[in-house]
Amino acid sequence: MSNQALALSNSNVAMAISNPGALGTIEAYISAVNRLPLLSAEQEKNLAEQLQKEGNLDAARDLIMSHLRLVVSISRQYLGYGLPHADLIQEGNIGLMKAVKRFDVSRGVRLVSFAVHWIKAEIHEYVIRNWRMVKIATTKAQRKLFFNLRSMRPDGQTLNPEHIEGIAAxxxxxxxxxxxxxxxLSGRDMSFESQTNDDDEFAPISYLSDDGDHEPTSxxxxxxxxxxxxxxxxxxxxxxxxxxxxxxxxxxLQDEGGGATLHELAAEFGVSAERIRQIEAASLKKMRKALSE
Structure with a gap:
């Protein structure tokens, strides 16, 4: 996803949502959303009520636009995973939209507090899905470790039993x-097959294959x-x-020795050897068809 896919028009928010790309670069986008006005608590409440009771999409747009800077701020926390900042912001914006849709003003909390969890959840899912070719974290414990282990691990040190017990607790x-x-986390993606013709013997396919009789296809x-x-x-x-x-x-189908010759069978049935060959060919064809079915 290019940076342009995230750009929003500062002069016309409706056009910006439906026509991303107006600003050109991620830096311009960030600068633009940081200039968008914040909502007061009263304004936010009124807009949320309009959305909740009337389904007012203009109110939803205003709530989203006023919190785009929050997504930018949260997305910066995940730049260390080597993924494009533009994509992180895009996923965070999806989380923001989900939060706005589910926001209930009667609970007495501001949208910013409610939206943080939805924004992070969407970014987390994107990071886990794209950080490696093979998904590295699936369970709740693995996800928690994925986003916390590197910051809790001593710099440049391998975890010893004491460190492991402390982090687990x-x-x-x-x-x-x-x-x-x-x-x-210390591993890396590796192609199963060699990408060149020079190092076939070092590709995993050469030493991970099962030469025995237990491979499913065999x-x-x-x-x-x-x-x-x-x-x-x-x-x-x-x-x-x-x-x-x-x-x-x-x-x-003789168990021992060679099979009968065409001439031997021709003498047995009183026909020519050519006729025996024709009968044999037709019979084999019929059998092959039956076996394939």
Whole structure:
């Protein structure tokens, strides 16, 4: 997502929401939203009531616009994850809109206090979803550790048992969860297959493959092969007439030694060797069709 996708028009808020890109850069966007006026408690209450009771979208727009600077401020806290600031702001704006939609002025709290949680939740989800190719945190404990472990870890030090126990107690998670997240954060994404032709032997696909018989695809293939070799062949043979079945069995299904020759079978049935070959070809074709089905 480009910085332009976040720009809002300071002169016409309605046009800005429907037509992002008017300001050009993320810096211009931040400068613009910081100039937008803040609402007094009375103004905020009136707008919230209009939205809640009348569904007034202009009131919703004004509530959102007056709190865009809050999203910018919160998004700066997540710049250390290496994700574009523009995208962080965009996700935070989505959280702000959700907060405005659910805001209940009768609870006696200001929108800024209510919206903080929605903005952070949306940014958290975006960071976790995009920080690595493989999602690094799924459970509640993992999410808590993901956003707190780096700041709680001693600079440049590996966590020892004492550190792990202390962090686990502060965050109310299991010590083993702390150890696992430490390993996850210290790792990096790696392509399963080599991106070049020069280092194929160093790609994970070369040393993580299972050469045994336990790989699922191999197991299924073996089961299918065994089925074809037993009941599959028997069923296919049952579709042939007696002469054709005799020819196939004599030519291909002998347990010991080589199969009968075309001339031997020609003498047995009193036909030419060419006729035996034709019957054999037609029978094999019929059997292949039956086995494929």
């Amino acid at each position: 502060k965050l109310n998670v299991r010590p083993e969860d702390v150890s696992e997240m430490e390993v996850r 197991v299924i293939e073996k089961q299918a092969y065994d089925t074809l070799q037993s009941s599959g062949i028997s069923q296919a043979l049952s579709l042939l007439d007696e002469r054709s079945r005799r020819i196939i069995e004599a030519r291909w």
